[in-house]
Amino acid sequence: MRILVVAPTERENKNIRAAIEVAKPTRHHYTVAFSGIGKAAAAATIAKTILSADEPFDCIAAIGFAAGALGFKQGEIVEPSRAWYHDCDVPEGFIPELTEPRKLLGKDDVTVFTGDSFVNARSVADIKRRFGIERAIYDMEIQAIVIAAEICGKLPVIAVKMISDVPEDGHTEHSYDAFADSHSDFSEILERLERL
Secondary structure: OEEEEEEOOHHHHHHHHHHHHHHHHHHHOOEEOOOOOOHHHHHHHHHHHHHHOOOOOOOEEEEEEEEEEEOOOOOEEEEEEEEEOOOOOOOOOOHHHHOEEEEEOEEEEEEEOOOOOOOOHHHHHHHHHHOOOOOOEEEHHHHHHHHHHOOOOOOOOEEEEEEEEEEHHHHHHHHHHHHHHOOOOHHHHHHHHHOO
């Protein structure tokens, strides 16, 4: 299988490339794209990479770090089964392509909420209240990746994320940074992709 792996940050890009190099030979063929952070950068990178590829991809994998709601632990690996924008302020049902959740290939009954902002304890509580969902993780790219994958080839998407911080437990952007600096082993993330 040909898998396009999307790594939003320099650390995530370096970590997944190192894991692939150590694991060679791998079951699948991986192309790693360093997208940059946020919805626009991720969608643009996906579109450019898919449309310029010599051979079509079979799947897209969004990997890296994510914040988790209460109940998640730092270092836990999560494969969410649906993605949803949390920062899309549109009346319900008015623009469903923006306001509806999208399916992911993940096996965990977890929603990943995407938005162009770092979450904190207050914003996580607000998102959980507005959507009525307790078991969730938070990132800045996945829903945009799913939409770009649909538009550019109807490709399925899997997200494999390592929990870097739990804002409701008092973690901040500094906690995230410290965790990301000290957790460079992405072999377990790669193992999840190898099972596809």
